[in-house]
Amino acid sequence: MDNQLLNEYKSYYATRVERYANNENYKHSYEAEKKLSEAMQSSNSLEEFKTKLGNLNELCANALVKDETLIEKAFYEKHKEEIRKLAAERILEKIDNYDNAVDLGIMINEETNKNSMEIISDEAHNILVFDWFLLDELEIYENAEVPSEYKSKMKKNAQNIKEIIIQSVEDTEEKIQAWEPNWRLKPETILEYRHKRLLPYEDRHIEEQIARYKSIINR
Numbered sequence: 487m488d489n490q491l492l493n494e495y496k497s498y499y500a501t502r503v504e505r506y507a508n509n510e511n512y513k514h515s516y517e518a519e520k521k522l523s524e525a526m527q528s529s530n531s532l533e534e535f536k537t538k539l540g541n542l543n544e545l546c547a548n549a550l551v552k553d554e555t556l557i558e559k560a561f562y563e564k565h566k567e568e569i570r571k572l573a574a575e576r577i578l579e580k581i582d583n584y585d586n587a588v589d590l591g592i593m594i595n596e597e598t599n600k601n602s603m604e605i606i607s608d609e610a611h612n613i614l615v616f617d618w619f620l621l622d623e624l625e626i627y628e629n630a631e632v633p634s635e636y637k638s639k640m641k642k643n644a645q646n647i648k649e650i651i652i653q654s655v656e657d658t659e660e661k662i663q664a665w666e667p668n669w670r671l672k673p674e675t676i677l678e679y680r681h682k683r684l685l686p687y688e689d690r691h692i693e694e695q696i697a698r699y700k701s702i703i704n705r
Contacts, residue, residue, distance in 0.1 A: 499523040518549035573601035
């Protein structure tokens with residue numbers, strides 16, 4: 487029975503290695519699992535395996551995290567998500583310092599939570615994307631050719647829109663500054679690919695809107 491159980495364990499660890507064989511995306515996992523399997527295959531009993539095990543299981547967890555984080559980083563680089571890739575970059579910088587799965591998990595959670603706030607701060611710049619129609623509406627009220635008795639109403643409507651835009655920016659900055667005290671909206675940030683892809687307009691038109699927006703919010 488002992489030999490049967492030992493052989494089952496050997497088969498199990500050999501199968502774990504084969505999951506990652508010839509897969510470039512999981513080369514670190516393959517090497518870590520191979521070392522673990524070799525410890526098992528060279529053991530004549532489960533007791534002997536326990537003496538060889540050490541932290542090989544922990545290193546397999548570390549390797550898997552590294553491989554999957556490299557995949558994540560490559561994905562965000564492909565799509566030019568410069569902010570979303572920051573967590574992956576920081577995890578990869580630190581991961582080799584960890585050989586304990588619990589400590590590794592804590593570090594990953596810390597970096598992931600930090601990046602979540604960075605993403606929220608970055609995506610707050612999309613306020614200009616959402617306010618785009620207000621800028622168009624403002625242009626209509628400012629340039630509409632109407633009889634003189636309607637001009638004051640057009641002017642008032644234009645002023646109301648400006649106040650809505652200003653208040654929207656102030657509210658957004660107040661919200662973000664709860665965790666990033668010095669944060670201020672930078673309208674030109676939407677020229678970066680991750681934001682600009684949301685706008686089906688020429689760069690020239692986007693730059694014109696940014697200039698108008700900045701003049702309204704006094705930037």
